[in-house]
Amino acid sequence: MPLVRKPTLPAEHRNPAPAEVLAGLVSASCDERWAAARAAGGLPEAAAALAAALLHESDAHVREAMFTSLVRIGTRDSVARVLPMLRSHDSALRTGALDALRSSPSAAHEFLPQLLSDPDVDVRILSCELARSLPTEEASRSLCALLAHEPEINVCAAAIEVLAEVGDQAALPTLARCAQRFSQVPFLEFAIRLATNRITAAGNRG
């Protein structure tokens, strides 16, 4: 029969020393950087080096592993180090940072108020997504606080899209005021109407 069974047990995994991991993160070899990025997930003290290496990492696979390891470390410090990447000019880095924060919602939520009031428009837009996994009332409250004063149309649109899924009845007055503020912007009016209809329908059925 062509089926074979190897009698050997799996090999043992060798965990590299912390110094080796830190050196590997900046190695010229892509394979070594990947291995170091993976190993760094088990080393909370490597968070700073991981974040620093991420800013210069050109390989998409290694970058993914670095973000995963920052999430895996899961400390306040490791999550905080991802936040500045939301304002990167590199779209892959921005998206990677958002995905990383989304996969660690409990750690990311602490930073949501500061992210939603960030001076950078793109950061505010991306941060609206993080509200999706908040409890309904909290999500509604956070996004309504943003919508009440937000001058940027695209940020409002991002918040309204999330509210359409997670918003509750308490969001309706804020949505109405937002519609008045941007009455000259048809697509925003449309988005608000859709969100309002959804929230109202959900409320009526609930």
Add this chain to the structure above:
Amino acid sequence: MAELPAPTEDEFRRLCEYLYRRTGMVFNEAKRYYVERRIWDRMAATESSSFAIYFARLRTDMEDEIQQFVNAFTVNETYFYREDYQLKCLTSDLMLERVREKQSGDVIRIWSAACSSGEEPYSIAMWLLENWPTVDDYAIEIVASDIDTRVLDLARAGTYGKRALMRLPPELIGKYFDALPGELWRISPQLRDSVSFTAVNLVDPDQTWPHGQFDVVFCRNVLIYFDDASRRLAAENLYENLFPGGFICLGHTESMSRISPLFEVRRFADAIVYQRPEIKQS
């Protein structure tokens, strides 16, 4: 339960969008009845009087509701030749690609990474023996793993009831099983001894890495049980467990694209599978 209102079209769409974003499970209007049945079941179980109430519960993961909902979609019932379109894909496409660079007599490694009580790895073995004409040219190593050591004991024992064999034609049952009293069948010793069983936690690199690299990994209906952070980590572990160019097969509702950008999507006639790229991007 009959009094529970069906979700509206809009609510159904919201739920599908949410499920896709949260779990990678893909549902559309064509599967509406299938999804609705499970929504009703969970609404009844949680005493939710409306879809809105239930959806709020699901979204905030109240009392582990996401897990409960996923469980409703992935009944832990498994049987031989389940989702056999992937087995067809294995012999019609995946193996052909994997042996392109191999010589006669080379080893081909296949991993059933969440094998439960063994139906999947034994199905792979039988399918290859029955459906791959050049099976004798290679040394095929099948490794079967699970986090649950109790189901691994069942897999090693290889004894099954009638229901597990429902998709197998009688001639295959006669060929690969020994009948036991009480409507039970035991996998033949030869086949049983050709599969290695190991315990593994897919989110622990210290456990996955030692298994080495594989040509094809089956990891069906497992990742949907994990939270986002664990899924990312498991995907990276599995990436390391594949040779460059190796393939990973997920369950029919799962999408690796929602979990990790590490893999390339490959669309074959019988199935969509994911591939570790041959050459890493730089």
